[in-house]
Amino acid sequence: MAAISFLTSLGWGDQFLKGFPSQAPFVLQLLIPISCGLAIGLLRRAGAEPLPELIETFAQLDPKQDQKLQLEIQPKLSHILLGLLALLGGGSIGPEALLSRSLTEWQLGLQRLKTKLAIGGRLAKGYWSWLPGLIGGFAGFALLKGFDRFGGGEQGVIFLWPNSFSQGASNLAWALLLGAGGGCLGLLFLGLRRQLAKRIKRCQASPLPLAIFTGVVLALVNIWQPLALFSGEQQLSPLLQGELLNRADQLLLVGFLKIALCALCLSTGWMGGLFFPLIIGAAAIGQGLHQAAGIIPGEVAISALVAGIQAMVLAQPWVPFVITVVVLKGHALPAAVIGSLMGWRLNRYVRDI
Template sequence: MNKFTGISFVYSGGLGLIVGVIAALFMGMVELGNQLLWQIIPRALGDPFIYPLLICSLGGIVIGFFIEHVGKYPKMLPETLVESQETGRLEYKNGQLLFNILGAMLVLLFGASVSPEASLMIIVGGVITFFCDHFKVSLPQRKDLLEFASGTVLGVIFTAPLFGVGSALEKDDLQNLTESKLKRYVLFIFATFTGFIGYLMTYSLFPNQEQVFAIQRMSTNLSWQGILLVIPTIALGAFFGKFFLWMQKQAENFNQRIKRPMPLTITAGVLLGILGLVSPYFLFSGEHSLLSFTRQAETMSVFIILLIAFGKVAITMICLACNWRGGIIFPMIFSSIAAALALVQVFPFSNGLLVAIFTASSCAVILKRPFATACLFLFLFPVQLFLWTWLAGYLGNLLIKKLPLGTSGFNLPILNKNTDDKQDTKETKEPMKSSSSDFSRSRRSRRK
């Protein structure tokens, strides 16, 4: 992607539109399915209290049957990263693209506490590989397209246009910034911009639009007590992020030992349903319920908020361990914000600042990308806190690296690595290469 020509913008812009449309269609279909399963059917049955347990248990049976007879779908991001880095493609043949779509929809429809980014990355990657095969796209161009597609997916579903390119910037050696890299970043941003256009235009065709991935705005005023709490808050956030990673590692180890998936998928469904009876915030990934939760947290006790924060982590890892497969970014954000809200209940100083830096520190430790994490939260928290979140993410990562706790973390899903380095040494002349409904909101509205 070294030539900065009109055809480069055509490729990247067209790619962004395709990715945005695919993401909107997938998310819209999941939303329609959730309305059927979690609003229309329970309303017709008289809103039985036990409904979450029944539907999640049924989900465990369906998902277990699907895995035993079809396979472990959707694929997880580590599997996808290995495949894309080794082959420069994400396979779509022999029904794999369809199986990924079906597997992802089943998990999201039945209320799993996982998010859609992992599934969408795989689905979009398969579609891009299909087009590359049919248009005879070369391997360097194919890798660029896959990276642009993955960054665009992350940008549109998190409403964070700089998230993908921020991650690309962070993984590159900016001390060796070349003209080729600068051109790629411009095209990357352009692809994300057109992706937003495709996503918004397509998703607007679906009914019942609502605001997602939002929190209640808190005061950003600084106090001397809040300033004194900055470093302890960053440290606590980093430890929470490390706890999240430790739980994820246990889930992965457990999943690798599974012989018969059906009993465990049912067990996970039952546990998910029971927790759904305790609080609807344990269901789904959290992007639709984040705003209502941050509003209600003001009236909750510290114990209840912490129970939700750590319970969200636990049920997410149970889902992953028992083959309710999906992403972790939305549950990661939800649980981190919940823990931060518990903190400001105890220390009610500079609430907006402390919540932002705790969340940024935690999530940056999990993602291992402080700048990309700050870009992710650019429109979630007030813009004036951007530098604070960046600093918190950097210091949180630094703390975890300095302590004898291990340095493993979640690999932020940018599909190809070091492609710029290869391209800069070998100048090629080729032009270029959940979600889910808010069950708590629906039950409250029905009670009204």
């Protein structure tokens, strides 16, 4: 986490770490995404394996699956390098895929090391048995600091509970509608990924031009709308407090751009997590809808859309609900519950037809 913060600040400037557009020299802002795209493409062409997505890592660790899948998890430097390059280059992806995969690989590597040393005698039992616990403690500390930094939530954004039956009924209706809207945003994200995968397969494009193309796109988007780059976790609170964008059309544009760029990055080798880009994108769209149509309660729109998009993508309601509660710090909790259920039901409906 410290390395990511230091390198990001070095390239993009301290102002970016506060959630605001980078104040780095303009030429540098263009060169960083393109250079990272070139590096990602060259590494992939040289045979480096891309960083697996978080869902893929979970599938390999599932005890119900074939144990051979867990044997495929080997510590690979390429995962770290490719994950760092994608984050530092401005990809609209989060750090959770890199962190979870690194911790998984290190943990399983230590377990294998412990097993090998145990064959040789007492060394593993006497001296090495504490290593997994120690690493787990460090990992827990890092994750807690990570939640503190990456899950800043809506600090300073006021949530007003309904003060009448009619207001509560109105919030309920909006939560149902916007929860389904969040599911539609998730459907849009999944559809973009499918279409990009089909086009890439049809063109038989190699990893190098794909990675460079994404770097160029990110550089151009940075000129037009810099807040659409990166995962956006630092931008959540200032964005919703009106410190970054004040117009509804700008909020809607940033939200849709972030979701689209996340799909592009994941489809072209810029691998990372999808939680934060989807969360920030849905939150920006919710805030934009609130400003565009004053009758939509902002806190309900944000929580319902954020929970709904995740439930649609993950195809289950409870993890998106927990993530929404943690990131938004319990903001509009009933709307988060309804949004999660609506996004999940929409996923089931689409899958059945």
